[in-house]
Amino acid sequence: MRTLTEHIFFETSQRRELINITARVADFVAKSRVQEGFCLVSAMHITAGIWVNDEEPGIKADLMELLERLAPVGDYRHHRTGEDNGDAHLKRTLLGHQATLPVTKGRLDLGPWEQIFYAEFDGRRRKRVVLKIIGE
Amino acid sequence: MRTLTEHIFFETSQRRELINITARVADFVAKSRVQEGFCLVSAMHITAGIWVNDEEPGIKADLMELLERLAPVGDYRHHRTGEDNGDAHLKRTLLGHQATLPVTKGRLDLGPWEQIFYAEFDGRRRKRVVLKIIGE
Amino acid sequence: MRTLTEHIFFETSQRRELINITARVADFVAKSRVQEGFCLVSAMHITAGIWVNDEEPGIKADLMELLERLAPVGDYRHHRTGEDNGDAHLKRTLLGHQATLPVTKGRLDLGPWEQIFYAEFDGRRRKRVVLKIIGE
Numbered sequence: 001m002r003t004l005t006e007h008i009f010f011e012t013s014q015r016r017e018l019i020n021i022t023a024r025v026a027d028f029v030a031k032s033r034v035q036e037g038f039c040l041v042s043a044m045h046i047t048a049g050i051w052v053n054d055e056e057p058g059i060k061a062d063l064m065e066l067l068e069r070l071a072p073v074g075d076y077r078h079h080r081t082g083e084d085n086g087d088a089h090l091k092r093t094l095l096g097h098q099a100t101l102p103v104t105k106g107r108l109d110l111g112p113w114e115q116i117f118y119a120e121f122d123g124r125r126r127k128r129v130v131l132k133i134i135g136e
Numbered sequence: 137m138r139t140l141t142e143h144i145f146f147e148t149s150q151r152r153e154l155i156n157i158t159a160r161v162a163d164f165v166a167k168s169r170v171q172e173g174f175c176l177v178s179a180m181h182i183t184a185g186i187w188v189n190d191e192e193p194g195i196k197a198d199l200m201e202l203l204e205r206l207a208p209v210g211d212y213r214h215h216r217t218g219e220d221n222g223d224a225h226l227k228r229t230l231l232g233h234q235a236t237l238p239v240t241k242g243r244l245d246l247g248p249w250e251q252i253f254y255a256e257f258d259g260r261r262r263k264r265v266v267l268k269i270i271g272e
Numbered sequence: 273m274r275t276l277t278e279h280i281f282f283e284t285s286q287r288r289e290l291i292n293i294t295a296r297v298a299d300f301v302a303k304s305r306v307q308e309g310f311c312l313v314s315a316m317h318i319t320a321g322i323w324v325n326d327e328e329p330g331i332k333a334d335l336m337e338l339l340e341r342l343a344p345v346g347d348y349r350h351h352r353t354g355e356d357n358g359d360a361h362l363k364r365t366l367l368g369h370q371a372t373l374p375v376t377k378g379r380l381d382l383g384p385w386e387q388i389f390y391a392e393f394d395g396r397r398r399k400r401v402v403l404k405i406i407g408e
Contacts, residue, residue, distance in 0.1 A: 001137055001273055001408045003308040005376050017389060036139040037270055040175060040310060040372055044383025046325045052233060053182045058213035059225050066207060066226050071338060077330035089331050090338050095229065095365065100176055100236055100372055102268040104141050109266055111180030130381055132374040134309055134407060135270060136137045137273055172275040173406055174312060188369060189318045193359050194349035202343060202362050231365065236312055236372055238404040240277050245402055247316025271406060272273045 004032035005132045007044070012123030018051065018060050021129070025101065028131045037104045037135015042098035044130055047088035047122035049095035055115045067091040067121075077130055079103040088121035095119055103135060137246055140168035141268045143180070148259030154187065154196050155254045157265070161237065164267045171242045173271015178234035180266055183224035183258035185231035191251045203227040203257075218223050224257035239271060276304035277404045279316070284395030290323065290332050291390040297373065298380055300403045307378045309407015316368035318403055319360035319394035321367035327387045337345035339363045339393075367391055369396070375407060 006028055010019065019043070029039055037092065041050050068087075071094060076086025099116065102109040110116075118129060142164055146155060157177070165175055177186050189195065204223075207230060212222025235252065238245040246252075254265060273403065278300055281379025286344065293313070301311055313322050325331065340359075343366060374381040382388075390401060 001308075003408070005308070005374065005381070019202045036137075036141070038174065038268070038310065040374055042372075042374065044386060046383065046385050051229065053225055053229065054214075056214060056217060058216050059222060062214050062226065063229060064223050066229075070206060070342060076334045078326075078328060078334050079329050081328060086331060086334050090334065092340075093323065093325065093335060096232060096368060098372065100178075100234060102176055102178065102266050103140065104268070104311055109141070109268070110183065111264065113182050114180060128383065130374050132310070132376070132381070136139070172273075172277070174310065174404070187365065189365065190350075190362055192350060192353060194352050195358060198348045198350050198362060199365060202365075206342060212316050217373065232368060236314075236350070236370060238277065238312055238314065238402050240404070244403070245277070247400060247402075249318050250316060 001134055002034045003134045007128050007130055009126055009128055010118055011126045012120045015123050017120045019124055020055055020115055021118050022116045023118050029103055029108055032133045034133050034135035037103045037133055039101045039103050039133040042130050045127040046072055047085050047092055049092040049097045049119040051095055051117040051119050052099050052114050054113050083112055085122040091121045094107045138170045138272055139270045143264050143266055145262055145264055147262045148256045151259050153256045153259055156191055156251055157254050158252045161252055165239055165244055168269045170239055170269050170271035173239045173269055175237045175239050175269040178266050181263040183221050183228055184263055185228040185233045185255040186235050187231055187253040187255050188235050188250050190249050220257040227257045274306045274408055275406045279400050279402055281398055281400055282390055283398045284392045286339050287395050289392045289395055290325055292387055294388045297388055301375055301380055304405045306375055306405050306407035307407055309375045310328050311373045311375050311405040312400050317399040319357050319367045320399055321364040321391040322371050323367055323389040324371050324386050326385050327407055357394040363393045
């Protein structure tokens with residue numbers, strides 16, 4: 001069995017942002033030399049998620065608007081702790097915080113329009129994503 | 137390590153549809169001869185998802201109604217590209233697009249009522265799901 | 273390859289409850305003696321889910337309130353079967369029913385505040401979660 005693990009870091013300039021990380025994940029897969037396996041991409045901070053969808057500005061704005069409509073910035077019980085990011089915890093939850101990507105013949109086995117995004121909901125500080133691959 | 141990968145295809149007659157694929161996934165697991173491992177089921181088109189829940193017509197209709205309520209057919213920024221399926225991208229996102237199924241003693245290790253569904257939100261054309269198993 | 277599978281059981285005293293299972297999952301990982309791999313945690317009953325987020329009472333209440341707002345207790349088509357838990361099926365769906373946890377150097381590779389929760393939406397009866405690890 002082959003395995004490789006890396007933590008990659010993000011420090012966004014905006015509070016909410018979608019960052020396409022497909023090329024970084026593909027590079028990681030190549031570096032691992034795994035031919036057949038699974039690559040996990042998981043946001044390690046609880047106010048960020050992972051999205052597998054389209055590199056198209058319109059749908060990216062639509063996603064952010066949907067999440068804002070369902071889990072808006074507002075007054076949450078969580079804020080009694082002094083935090084102000086309750087909405088970010090809930091947005092991560094609705095979006096999902098990880099994806100498992102199939103690796104076939106040494107490459108990400110993605111659909112024609114599938115791109116991998118890091119979804120930041122409480123940025124402007126250093127945050128981490130784990131990439132881990134297992135296979136052979 | 138054993139591994140097997142297959143792409144299966146769907147072309148639904150309706151735009152939105154839930155298709156129970158449990159038997160197909162079970163056949164794939166048997167064919168792989170993996171005794172202990174993980175089987176990934178992932179929708180490769182970004183307007184379709186995977187649902188693990190109940191083969192009961194009522195709850196299937198309730199799910200579709202929930203997704204229509206939260207991410208309705210409507211006017212999205214994505215449509216400036218000429219597409220009309222913004223809601224389908226968002227429904228896939230809320231539902232989730234993949235499941236990892238444990239395989240134990242050569243069989244899917246599912247709960248008593250867990251069934252696996254392909255969830256189509258923009259059908260009537262040929263679309264793909266990847267099945268991939270790794271284990272021993 | 274190493275692999276280990278366990279089913280753990282819950283019988284909550286309340287209908288809806290969040291139970292922190294991080295220590296149980298960590299014990300399972302240690303017992304498996306896997307150094308590098310993936311640990312799947314998946315709710316096997318279709319009215320329960322898995323949440324990876326913060327052990328903080330405020331955000332836990334916020335999550336339950338969000339899910340109640342999006343998929344409220346109410347009158348569902350599913351209830352024609354005699355069931356009364358349609359909302360619980362839908363809450364599981366929006367939350368997600370599983371997580372894949374990276375295991376690195378023999379330990380759960382979680383972010384600083386990531387905790388693993390069993391999310392019960394129709395409790396007061398015996399229900400099951402599968403833990404399965406594969407790796408080396």
